[in-house]
Amino acid sequence: MALHSASPARVVADPVDSAPHAGADLPDLRIFVFALFFIFGGITSLNDVLIPKLKSLFTLSYAQAMLVQSAFFAAYFIVSLPAAAIVRRIGYMRTAVVGLLTMTGGCLLFIPASLSGMFVLFLGALFVLAAGITVVQVVANPLISALGAPASAHSRLTFAQAFNSLGTTVFPYVGSILILGSLAKVDPAALAGPALDAFRTQETHVIVRTYAGLAIALAAIALLVWLRRHRLAEAPAEEGGMLRAFELLRRPRFAFGALCIFLYVGAEVAIGSLIVDYLMQASVFGVGAVEAGKHVPIYWGGAMLGRFVGAWLLRVCAPGKVLAAAAGAVIVLLLVSANSTGALSGWALLAIGLFNSIMFPTIFSLACEGLGARAAEGSGLICVAIVGGAIVPLLTGGAADAASLKMALAVPALCYAVILAFGAYARRPA
16 A cells, blocks of 8 residues: 555655655654654643743733633644645645744744733744644654554554653653742732832743743754755645545544544643642642642653553554543543542542543544545644644633632543544444
8 A cells, every 4th residue: 555644745655856765764754753743742731831830920810821722722723724735835844844943933932922021922922833833743643654554553653642742741840940930939919010020021031041942952953854855755645725625524434533633632731731720729739839840741741651552552452442441531530530639639630641642643543544545634634623722721721710620620521521432433444
């Protein structure tokens, strides 16, 4: 079977011009894609420590603080299909460079945001950063699926997602030390007027230093990818309008899977965004912001370990059944966390990461099964569905404001119930 990408360019088995073909460089290209997963996973997870920082500095409600995730994940809705069109025109490697440079620009925009001291400008910087991540993800997900045998695509994508989780484990730990440290020393709610403005300016500089360092690293990686842009031979896919992809929603399996991507990303992001504030509650761990922030990597680290195990499990068990079992386990953990106190409540919430591990890659590959030549359009449309990370956290934050953080866990629980149903529905191959 020919290697088909899941974005609008096609990996070919024969050389084009003097470029080496994909088969000659599979290990090398896989390492490149694994690195992309590590980068965009780590930067995305920094939002989990950025949210409590901005919430404190600008005295925001939970719903207002969740606008960080809304601004970030709105980029997936707006940028995914245009990113697929860019891949169609210039190919995977050059598109990866475009994404990395856009991420660099987003990081640099934190500088004027800090100088202004305005929350809305931070949201703008996050949107640009997320636009770059969207472009990189449109390249990475389908490319790792294409670089190998179709029968092992579920396992290979899950293994690649483990590197995503490695980034989400490392970045929040370092970020909690760099970004959250001062929250334990000064309460912004006790300040007013010029003192508050000065404190905000000083503390946003901490954020700037973190993202400026990321900008330098991203620019260097973009240069490295550009120098290696000829390592992958590609042929253009058939021409077609971006909106043609929406015709795929007429297929029940694909439409159900796209909905589950929307709900899964939203639920995962909502839980990750609330972890710091949740663990700080006296009825849970009752710790400070820095200590609570250091627990965020446990949530994402569980996903990393689960993906390494899941890569093997998905080779021996039906992916749909594994997905349904994992979603059921998450629902149980949410119920335990919401209805208990102390260590049990906190660790039940953190353990959800372990069962989240296989969900995104499994839903992605189950939804795209049987699309054949239209897998290109399906990938772009599924990336649009990642906009769930902009909407579900906002709903969860609103529920926390209206009731409590524990009651707000009902929102992600409903999302996982739908995912469980999809796993049962898709337990047989398309």
